[in-house]
Amino acid sequence: xxxxxxxxxxxxxxxxxxxxxxxxKAPQEAVATAGQLDEALFGPNPAAYAHVAVDSxxxxxxxxxxxxxxxxWRGVHGIYLEDLYVRPxxxxxxxxxxLLRELARICVERGYARxxxxxxxxxxxxxxxxxxxxxxxxxxxPYRLTDDALAALAAGE
Numbered sequence: 001x002x003x004x005x006x007x008x009x010x011x012x013x014x015x016x017x018x019x020x021x022x023x024x025k026a027p028q029e030a031v032a033t034a035g036q037l038d039e040a041l042f043g044p045n046p047a048a049y050a051h052v053a054v055d056s057x058x059x060x061x062x063x064x065x066x067x068x069x070x071x072x073w074r075g076v077h078g079i080y081l082e083d084l085y086v087r088p089x090x091x092x093x094x095x096x097x098x099l100l101r102e103l104a105r106i107c108v109e110r111g112y113a114r115x116x117x118x119x120x121x122x123x124x125x126x127x128x129x130x131x132x133x134x135x136x137x138x139x140x141x142p143y144r145l146t147d148d149a150l151a152a153l154a155a156g157e
Contacts, residue, residue, distance in 0.1 A: 002052070002102045003052060004049070010038050013063050014033075017032060017083065048066065049066055051099055061093075062085055067079075068080070069116065076112060078114040079103050079112060079116070080117065081103060081115065084096060084117065097128075118142060
């Protein structure tokens with residue numbers, strides 16, 4: 001079952017974020033707190049949205065955390081999938097596909113032009129994504145400013 005996340009899902013989502021960071025070999029980088037996640041998802045001005053996958057026993061086994069982006073070329077919103085994660089014991093059960101299907105459904109229902117996400121080049125899930133018809137954007141190179149570089153640019157340095 002796929003459903004929108006609720007405040008009571010925050011601890012499970014936060015635990016799965018830590019599991020995902022471990023899988024992606026960067027556990028030290030996952031420093032978000034339950035309070036931050038709660039505020040981002042359920043505060044007065046939500047910045048992100050989440051859906052969870054729940055198994056037949058009622059256990060939360062996966063999540064998709066996303067936010068809106070905008071295409072200047074298409075003139076409409078899209079969804080940027082920040083994280084998709086299914087716990088290892090639940091993989092192969094269709095939860096990841098169901099989460100992506102729900103986001104695709106939201107896109108189509110709302111007239112959004114696309115569903116975007118990044119995946120590490122070594123992640124075996126790439127074959128799964130390609131089996132759904134997703135294509136790697138190999139000509140685009142992502143850039144990011146963080147920490148000291150971000151502060152320096154903001155300060156005009």
